[in-house]
Amino acid sequence: MNPPVETLQQTIKVEDDRTGLSLETLKRAIADNLFYIQGKYPAIATKNDFYMALAYTVRDRLLQRWLNTTETYLKSKVKVVCYLSAEFLMGPHLSNNLVNLGIYDQVRRAVEESGLDFVELREQEEEPGLGNGGLGRLAACYMDSLASLEIPAIGYGIRYEFGIFDQEIRDGWQIEITDKWLRYGNPWEIERPEASIDVKFGGYTQAYNDENGHYRVRWIPDIIVKGVPYDTPILGYKVNTANTLRLWKAEAPESFEFEAFNVGDYYGAVNEKVVAENITKVLYPNDEPIQGKQLRLQQQYFFVSCSLQDMIRLHLHRQDSLDNFHESFAVQLNDTHPAIGVAELMRLLVDEHQIDWDRAWQITQNTFAYTNHTLLPEALEKWPLSLFGRLLPRHLQIIYEINQRFLGQVRAKYPDDHQRIARLSLIDESGEKYIRMAHLASVGSHAINGVAALHTKLLQQDVLRDFYELWPEKFTNKTNGVTPRRWIVVSNPKLAELINRKIGTNWIKHLEELKQLEAFVEDAEFRQQWRQIKQDIKRDLAEYVKKNHAIDINPQSLFDVQVKRIHEYKRQHLNALYIITLYNQIKQNPNIDVVPRTFIFGGKAAPGYFMAKLIIKLINSVAQVVNNDPDVRERLKVVFLPDYNVRFGQRVYPAADLSEQISTAGKEASGTGNMKFSMNGALTIGTLDGANIEIREEVGAENFFLFGLTTPEVYALKAKGYNPWDYYHANSQLKTVIDLISSGFFSHGDTNLFRPLVDSLLYHDQYMLFADYQSYVDCQEQVNQAYRDEEKWTRMSILNAVRMGKFSSDRAIREYCQEIWNAQPVNVEMQEYVQPKP
Ligand code: GLS
Structure with a gap:
């Protein structure tokens, strides 16, 4: 005591x-x-x-x-939002904390x-790269907004020892280097070993009757792994609220080692430790899920089980019964990675806390909500039943039970519709049996959302159509947002200062107030100041590129930027085709008047994604030719900047003139980079995909460079039978570009190097680059014309930035709070620090 x-x-x-x-x-x-x-x-x-x-x-x-x-x-008995995410891409903490x-x-x-030297010290910080891209960074923006809006929240995730790899480029190819972010210690986290939690794996289950004669099941595991929490404070902007990011590290429980030691199996005991600690060793470096890897399922179950047990402990600390657990916590599933939580909460309630099934199911459904982040069919997570059953035997039983009851409901509504029942089932039985994690998440949640209006619509019409027909009321849209603290105030202090001088600082928490700046669009002096800031930042970036990569770029040229994961659907290679088109124009007519452009690329490819790596090689190969051709006379420059991460994002978004958002319509769920660019005054060239559509609506069609097929057009063309050869033969400009790549012109005469890429375009072109090529080239010409008119461009730039209010993550979080979580802000009073007497 x-x-x-x-x-x-x-x-x-x-x-x-x-x-x-x-x-x-x-x-x-x-x-x-x-x-x-x-x-x-x-x-x-x-x-x-x-x-x-x-x-x-x-x-x-x-x-x-x-x-x-x-x-x-x-x-107090306030409701706490728990954001469950396998990834949190927080970025450097120091500057953000200083600003907040x-x-x-x-x-x-x-x-x-x-x-x-302050800047030198600031740059020392190792960024915690505990995420792949948009999905993990969204979680980080949401943590910032939750705290800034004073919403009680905990972010639960995994403390990977190795985050996303560091990327180097050698001979134009991506090389992966392990990310040893913890090497020099992490001053922002506090380890809480006293709050560790045990997690079971493997083994078998046993049925028994409890003392009241009730049927029960117990799980006898093979191994137990200990989860140790590491807490990082997430401070809101100029408020007292500092929420917690709680990341779990896997360790072997001491008791196990001791037992093994007693029976003399010292090496066995040490090995057990190694196996346990492997669980949180490394982040899987794929933007979309990897199928069938046991360790990945272990990671998911490990952090979800730790987190739910932690919530139950916190709940029981505040009250006696779990009956109103869902009033204590709103749990958001950030994609299907934590979807196993549905079965785990059922297990905890039913097996460990003896709550009857029906009540436990009500609690579970009222607790969870599910966000879907992708439409790519190959990205929908499913686990082979055999693997799943070996690792989580009790959860498999629970999933069967959930499924049986769920399909019973479906049958009642659609008797004899066997196809629908098979489509809705939590188990895919079309071949080898799989558990469908999106179905588990959808059935176990009271709310399901997409991350942009188009994406939500496509979910309803396509990927989750049967669920939408069953429960239309569960579906809502929550268009993504990003935090203006990190993405304007921290990363673009000069712009923030200019805005502050004009309208004060309220906009930092109410981004829609930027609209007031529209009044200054016709003020020549303001436009001059706006331009000057962009110019200064571009010069800074040019100096940085010179210093770190020994490449000269012209700060007067148009900075055309595409930074994001490398993926065929994002079509970095369409951008490359345009560069080659421009290059060919210059070669044909060396005195042609072109707008000087610097093409800046950045992004990592999943290490096993061959085509993405070949796209990186192509960009670098094109860069080598274009940058060294005397005919080009510095009018075009192509740079691929290695190791794109949050820190580099902070440097590059403010420096961009043009933002490339050129995915095939219907493929990019939302995008969030598109928002960061626009907030910093870049104009967008983009398709009608993801949040681009809403950005265009907000900034005005006249301030957005639109090209390409719409989603219905993409579908229709696919249905009709798309043949890339038709475009190749009909468009001589396109043909010249493709032939030049095939000829080995960019690969020192090697005609094989880029063949897989060229063949995939000519024979399949799944992402329809050829269909959008001419429209893209024409649109780029409009960009050039607009850029030639400095005043016009500046007006467009200002209007882009000041009309971005909707895309603050504060707006998104408010919507989640009101429409999904039913969570309220709570005022935190500052108390004096109370220190124990000596
Ligand atoms: C992603 C989508 O691909 C992005 O369009 C989206 O902006 C992001 C956040 O919602 O989620 N899904 C995914 O698996 N990785 C992403 O970046």
Whole structure:
């Protein structure tokens, strides 16, 4: 028992040495942390030591908010949103925390007065790359908005020891290097071993009757793995709320080792440890799910089980019964990766807490909601039944039971519609049997949403059509959003400052207020300032590229940027075809008047995705020819910048003139990069896909460069029989481009290198590049014309940025709160720090 609080505690002021914000206090804190935490004095400290000292100085200044927030949630019975995601792509924490605490300039001064280079220290931070791309980054933006809107929330995920690989380019090819992000320690997390949780795997189940004669099942596992939580505070913007990101690390439980040791199997015991710890070793580097990998299913179950058990513990800490669990927690499934949670919550309620099935099912359905993030059929997760049953025997039984009851309902509504029943079943029985995770998520949730209007519509019409017919009321759209804190204030401080001077700072939490700036579109001086900022940032990027990649780019040229995962549906190779088209025009007529352009690419390919890697090679090969041809005279430049990540995104979005959003219509669920570019004043060239459609609606069709087939046109052409050869033969410009690649012109005469790519275009062209080619080229010509008119371009740029209010993640989170989670903001009062008496 702990002694009574009063006898232990004395109050000290928040404004003390440890947390004060005066310059002197900050300087002393940095020096103290360097000495007492890093164990160094300045003469022998590395840059990283100084960074760590600075990071701890900042962390100390948000702990008060963090502890108060946690305490507020524990004391009151507020509903907590739990965002379950296999990925959180948080990006660097330091700058974001400084901005959200409102102490950026003050701390910067303190660092500089300590004789240190602030920017150099800031760049020391290893970014936690615990995600692949859009899906993981969305989770991070949502965590920022939840905290900024003062919504009680916990982000639950996996603390991968190796995040997304670092990408290098050698001889034009992608090389993957392991990401050792924890090498020098992570100052933002706190390990909480006391809150560890056991997770079972494998084994078998046993039926028995309990003392009341009720039929029950117990699960006797093969192995038990311990989940250890690591907590990171997620501070809201200028509020007291600091929510928690709780990531689980897998370890072997000590008891197991000890047992094995006793019977003499020391190596066996150590091996068990290795097997357990493997579970959270590495993030699978695929943007879309990988099928059938046991370790991946282990990862999913591991973090979901830890998280649900954690919630149950928190719930029972606040009240006695689990009967109203769904009033304590709203659990969002970020895609199907955590969908096993439906069966796990049932198991916990029914087997471990003896709640009867029907009640447990009500609780479960009221707890979960499911977000779908992709329409690609190959990306819908399914697990071979055999693998699943071996790893999670009890869950397989539970899924059978859920399915039987669910199909009973379906049969009642559609008697004798056997095809529909087979299509809806949680088990795919068309060949080898599989569990369909999207079906489990849909059945176990009270709400299902897509991430852009078009995507939700296509879900309803296509991928989840049978579910939509069954439960139309479950479906809603939640168009994605991104946080203006990181994507404007942190990444584009000059633009933020200009906006602040004109309309104050309210827009940072109410992005729709940017609309007020429309009043300045006709103000020549404002346009000049707007242009100047873009110009300055482009110059910064040019210097960065020169310094880090030894390539000269012209800051006066149009910066045309495509940064995102490399995937055929995103069509980076369509962009490459256009570059070659321009190149051919120059070669035919070297004095042609072209708008100087710098094509900037960035993005990682899944290591096993051959075609994506070949696209990277193609871009680099084209770059080599174009950049070194004297006829081009610096009018075109092509650069593929390696290792695209959040930090580089922060540099490149503000520097872009043109944003390439050119996926085949109907393939990109939403996109979020499209929003970040536009917010920073880039114009979009894009198809009617994902959120592009809504962006165009907001900014106005006249401020958006639209091209390509619509989704119905894509479907119709497919249905009619699409033949890429027709386009090849009919379009001499396109034919010249393809022939040039085939001829080995970009591959030192090697006619085989790009053959797989060319053949896939000529013989299949699944993503219809040829069908959209001419429309794309024509549209790019409109871009050139618009760019020649500086004032017109600036007007368009301003209107793009200031009409982006809808795409703040604050709007998206408000919608989730109101329409799915039923969650309310909670005010966190700052209390004084109470320290135990010595
Ligand atoms: C994705 C989609 O591909 C993106 O269009 C979307 O913006 C993102 C967030 O909703 O989710 N789905 C996925 O598996 N990876 C993504 O980036």
